[in-house]
Amino acid sequence: MSYIDGFVIAVPTANKEKFIAHAELGDSVFIDLGASRVVECWGDDVPDGTLTDFRRAVQAKEDETVAFSWVEWPDKATRDAAMKQMMAWMEHPEKADPRMDPKKNPMPFDGKRLIFGGFAPIVDLHAS
Numbered sequence: 254m255s256y257i258d259g260f261v262i263a264v265p266t267a268n269k270e271k272f273i274a275h276a277e278l279g280d281s282v283f284i285d286l287g288a289s290r291v292v293e294c295w296g297d298d299v300p301d302g303t304l305t306d307f308r309r310a311v312q313a314k315e316d317e318t319v320a321f322s323w324v325e326w327p328d329k330a331t332r333d334a335a336m337k338q339m340m341a342w343m344e345h346p347e348k349a350d351p352r353m354d355p356k357k358n359p360m361p362f363d364g365k366r367l368i369f370g371g372f373a374p375i376v377d378l379h380a381s
Contacts, residue, residue, distance in 0.1 A: 255289070256329040256378075258320040260369045263313035264362040269295065271361035272320065278358050282350050283324050286335035290325040311366045320362075332371065 264272045280291040293334070296319035299307050307319045326332035340348035351357055 254328065255374055256326040256332045257372045257374060258326070258332065258369060260320075260324075260362075261311055262320050262362050262367045263308070263311040263317040264320050264321075266316055266318045268361040269318070275358055275361055276322075278352050280324075282339075282352050284354040285350075286338060287331040288324045288326050288335070292320045292323050296320060310368055314326055316377065326329060329371075329373065335366075338356060 267341075272295075275351070276291075276293045280293070283291050296307070299319045301308060307313075307321070311319060313319055324332075339353070342353060
């Protein structure tokens with residue numbers, strides 16, 4: 254069964270085009286490492302909650318938009334192998350894929366406020 258990595262981040266609204274360019278270059282690394290799909294979504298209807306919400310989760314400021322992304326992998330083993338490769342690149346940046354080089358593809362957001370996690374699907378409905 255597939256495996257999903259999910260991400261939520263606050264992006265300065267003025268950096269929307271930079272975010273798209275960053276994703277278009279960097280997301281291809283996931284595909285090359287075995288991901289079957291990568292989706293980047295720009296917040297359009299992200300309401301404030303009573304107790305918590307997406308904006309509070311990433312400490313979004315007034316001039317920031319919440320982006321929601323996911324990477325779909327064919328299975329957890331493929332995802333784990335990809336993460337192992339990315340961790341190896343972090344330990345040896347000189348061997349890293351150039352698309353992941355922050356000097357060539359800088360993050361247009363504060364990566365410290367990125368929240369992410371891996372998820373095993375338990376219900377997967379499709380329209381017929």
